């Protein structure tokens with residue numbers, strides 16, 4: 001009998017021969033409204049098997065890419081240890097020339113990702129797609145939290161752009177409320193490696209209800225596809241996808257949307 005652990009669709013390559021690597025980080029530590037992201041990486045992998053590996057949009061096939069799924073980071077530790085190990089993993093994989101998809105988990109994981117990417121590339125810009133600005137200096141006494149992650153990550157990178165935000169705590173309204181893809185391209189540099197952080201709540205909650213903190217008035221699925229396309233001539237080195245809450249996704253559509261976005265992003269950016 002042969003058995004295999006659950007892995008993402010078409011992730012059949014060994015690490016050495018792979019171009020793109022998937023890593024799960026089922027972190028759930030500082031969520032504040034409703035929980036579930038610890039179960040997200042498994043839910044996204046499971047949902048991916050309901051989809052085709054061929055993208056009708058990019059006309060490329062995931063099964064021809066060289067995709068490896070490393071499984072999940074151990075998150076049964078102090079938050080600082082988890083972020084330090086994630087940073088080391090991201091650094092090593094990028095240093096080996098891989099492109100990364102990190103499946104959260106709560107949004108806090110972006111901090112470990114950008115620290116590792118910054119170490120690998122020395123210069124880094126961050127594009128955050130998120131309903132929330134996450135620019136507080138601290139939240140409920142925590143400086144490192146899913147509600148402060150863009151503030152902390154912004155201190156690591158050379159440039160940060162937040163798109164899709166419609167929830168601000170007041171004085172942080174420094175980012176464009178809505179930006180066209182042309183404006184996004186104009187505000188980013190083609191010379192600097194780019195990390196993409198995709199918080200699923202950037203989507204309208206009618207399209208993706210199973211997230212930790214739903215916020216009305218979001219982007220459409222095809223808005224996100226247009227953002228991926230707009231980035232295809234930028235040096236995108238990795239992405240994370242965060243804040244899926246499977247307990248609030250009884251139809252499973254949010255997990256399927258997450259898996260489909262991974263497929264389309266990977267094939268658009270690196271296919």
Ligand SMILES: [Mn+2]
Pocket residue numbers: 130131132199201202213243
């Ligand atoms: Mn958010």
